[in-house]
Amino acid sequence: MANDLRSLADVDRLLHEPSRAVIVAILSAVESADFIFLQRETGLTRGNLSAHLSKLEEAKYIAIEKTYRGKIPMTLCRLTEDGRQAFDNYRRKLLNFVEQTKQ
């Protein structure tokens, strides 16, 4: 059991937060998504989503680009290679933990 807990303690703390995990999961399935889509999918408030995106950007897990589509400004987010690897590792560790605790 001690080993199980140690493996859980080893998970990426930045991603081990439901909202951030969901944001990264969504971005892992697409090339890029804008702020409106992420807000709608996560159900977070603007402020909350902004804060989570900033943390993920600081860790270089996502890249944020302020751009225009036609005349409409938009905030475009995409998962970086570091972010993709971190998310894959995070999921693998969680799955391992669940498998180990089942036995």
Add this chain to the structure above:
Amino acid sequence: MKKDELSQKQLHAVQYWYVDGTFELTFGGLCLLLAIYFYIQAIAPESRLSNILSMAFVLVIIGGGYLLSKLTMLLKERVTFPRTGYVSYPRAQGGKRVARLAIVMTVTAGISFFMTLIFATQAAPQTWMSGATGLLLGAVWGYLGWRTDLPRFYILAALSVLFGLGITFAMANSSLGLAAHYALMGMALWHYRRTTTPPTEAGNGE
């Protein structure tokens, strides 16, 4: 197997492309255009126009596919993205992209050759064109259903097979059968579009 919440969110992001009904609208339009294409061949089978149309089938399919994607994107940019958000999907790069294009070209060229041969030689299995098309389109819808986990694609797959086989057993003229098949598919897609409730706008947050 029940998916975990993260997998469901990933799947939902993939499904987003199909939730507003623009795909059904444009694909339905393409089906109706193909219905007109085959209807012309049915009413004037030996005409020069009909022969030109037969040989131009590859261009019709590739051009139709190109128009379909452009029109879908245009509608999404005007209607869907401003309300519910913009999403772009990963595209195959380099060798994968070339391989995919080569497969599409080969399949459409093969179908075109097969059709031209059938129309030119009046071969026996002509009446099976609708059935074969129904099975082919049914496979495409089935693949979309499997990829997106959206039940309506399985319904469309079943409809396509049903229309194809039904027309095959009911009609002798393959062009007219194909026209009827595409017309029915187009109407089914547009009917779905009419009954679709597009996703709601995001709240203002805070």
